[in-house]
Amino acid sequence: MDLQREYFACLALRHTPRLGTKVWKELFAAYPSAYDAVRDAGRWHARELAAKGVAKACASEVWREKAEAEFREARRQHMEPVTFFDPRYPQSFRELPDPPALFYMRGDQSLLANPGVAVVGARECTRLGLETAGRISAQLSKTGITVISGLALGIDRQAHLGGLKGVGSSIAVLGCGLDVGYPPGNADVRQELYERGLVITEYAPGMEPRPGNFPYRNRLISALSLGVLVAEAAHNSGSLITARLAGEQGRDVFAVPGPIGQPTFTGCHRLIKQGAALVESAADIIEILRFDFARELANVPDPAPEEEENGVDAAEAVVKKKKGVRRKDVPSPSERRAPARFADREGMNLTGDERRVLDLIDAADKVHIDALGREMGWDSSVTSRVLLMLEMRGAVQQLPGMWYIAREN
Numbered sequence: 001m002d003l004q005r006e007y008f009a010c011l012a013l014r015h016t017p018r019l020g021t022k023v024w025k026e027l028f029a030a031y032p033s034a035y036d037a038v039r040d041a042g043r044w045h046a047r048e049l050a051a052k053g054v055a056k057a058c059a060s061e062v063w064r065e066k067a068e069a070e071f072r073e074a075r076r077q078h079m080e081p082v083t084f085f086d087p088r089y090p091q092s093f094r095e096l097p098d099p100p101a102l103f104y105m106r107g108d109q110s111l112l113a114n115p116g117v118a119v120v121g122a123r124e125c126t127r128l129g130l131e132t133a134g135r136i137s138a139q140l141s142k143t144g145i146t147v148i149s150g151l152a153l154g155i156d157r158q159a160h161l162g163g164l165k166g167v168g169s170s171i172a173v174l175g176c177g178l179d180v181g182y183p184p185g186n187a188d189v190r191q192e193l194y195e196r197g198l199v200i201t202e203y204a205p206g207m208e209p210r211p212g213n214f215p216y217r218n219r220l221i222s223a224l225s226l227g228v229l230v231a232e233a234a235h236n237s238g239s240l241i242t243a244r245l246a247g248e249q250g251r252d253v254f255a256v257p258g259p260i261g262q263p264t265f266t267g268c269h270r271l272i273k274q275g276a277a278l279v280e281s282a283a284d285i286i287e288i289l290r291f292d293f294a295r296e297l298a299n300v301p302d303p304a305p306e307e308e309e310n311g312v313d314a315a316e317a318v319v320k321k322k323k324g325v326r327r328k329d330v331p332s333p334s335e336r337r338a339p340a341r342f343a344d345r346e347g348m349n350l351t352g353d354e355r356r357v358l359d360l361i362d363a364a365d366k367v368h369i370d371a372l373g374r375e376m377g378w379d380s381s382v383t384s385r386v387l388l389m390l391e392m393r394g395a396v397q398q399l400p401g402m403w404y405i406a407r408e409n
Contacts, residue, residue: 001033007081009034010101011070014204015063018054021098024084026050028094033085034101073205077179079104082200088112092223096249100202100220104178107198111171115292116146117285118225118246119162120218120239121155121232122264129232129264130158132256136229137162137170139282142402143391144168144384148224150175150217151199153185155231155239160189164196167381173221174201175213182209218242219249226292227252227285230276233267240267243276252288254279290392350395357386361396361406369402 044055147163151172163170258265
């Protein structure tokens with residue numbers, strides 16, 4: 001696929017008057033690409049895909065001047081476009097009734113394929129809400145889960161900061177153009193997201209943060225997530241829109257309880273009364289979403305064979321060491337304890353990598369995540385994902401400080 005040609009075709013659709021997201025979706029279902037759709041604009045009305053006037057406007061290229069202007073400005077700003085038929089475009093966006101024809105991004109695009117949880121809340125919030133949002137976000141990210149929020153001040157800011165502390169990192173979804181520095185107080189967080197996370201927006205370069213943009217962009221925050229946590233929200237908070245959209249999209253909704261009588265937690269309490277799960281830590285969220293995470297992580301590719309690249313003896317799963325030196329944080333075979341009555345693993349359908357990790361954990365009282373990564377020859381993200389899968393299946397238990405033990409019956 002010619003990505004530049006496809007990008008320009010999506011711009012043509014964006015700038016065709018009276019042509020909206022719901023019609024885009026019908027067009028994308030009828031044609032193999034946006035380019036093919038635009039080329040066939042003269043037949044839209046006959047195919048009952050769009051009104052006659054809309055089809056005529058697109059066919060006569062009334063969009064060209066504005067499309068070319070956006071194309072030039074996005075290139076000048078070094079914005080990376082992702083179009084509907086691009087392999088990087090999230091499948092969850094395609095399932096929306098009103099998907100964006102394209103969006104812009106800057107940062108680590110691989111995070112789009114990572115399992116995520118949205119953490120949202122009020123701009124004006126309490127210290128308790130800030131601390132809770134930051135703590136839970138950091139816990140989620142350390143297990144490899146990406147934290148998604150809207151880059152607003154208050155709870156959103158703390159969610160991104162917490163997410164950036166772990167391998168899961170964080171994604172911000174904007175309600176303005178990627179080149180618009182809003183809100184000014186979050187310039188430092190945005191820069192960190194550019195470097196170690198991801199920032200995306202469906203809005204064109206130069207688009208100012210209009211009030212109506214933010215409730216609309218919330219559908220993308222929800223779509224990227226397996227669940228939405230409302231960390232603090234009053235009864236009229238915009239965060240409740242994200243929670244409602246999450247419910248409509250079949251996502252789980254979580255809420256943090258606050259002090260009775262505290263106005264900024266009334267929205268959370270209402271959500272809990274309506275059926276949202278009450279959570280106090282990331283462990284509560286992971287427990288509820290464990291099967292969703294298992295499905296999301298099932299297709300994570302296996303790392304390269306250790307014996308080829310990292311000098312690991314696959315039979316023993318012990319890194320070859322020089323001069324008989326042994327790391328203190330991974331037990332030698334002679335030090336390994338006899339297996340206890342570990343949780344039944346027969347029905348877990350463990351992969352070879354998961355079994356090798358369990359062999360190491362079984363042999364020790366506890367093993368640190370960093371030691372496992374070194375022993376297996378993996379980077380931190382792969383190690384976290386494998387451990388998360390094992391934790392979801394009930395084979396291991398995480399202790400404070402990122403230590404792991406085998407879970408016993």
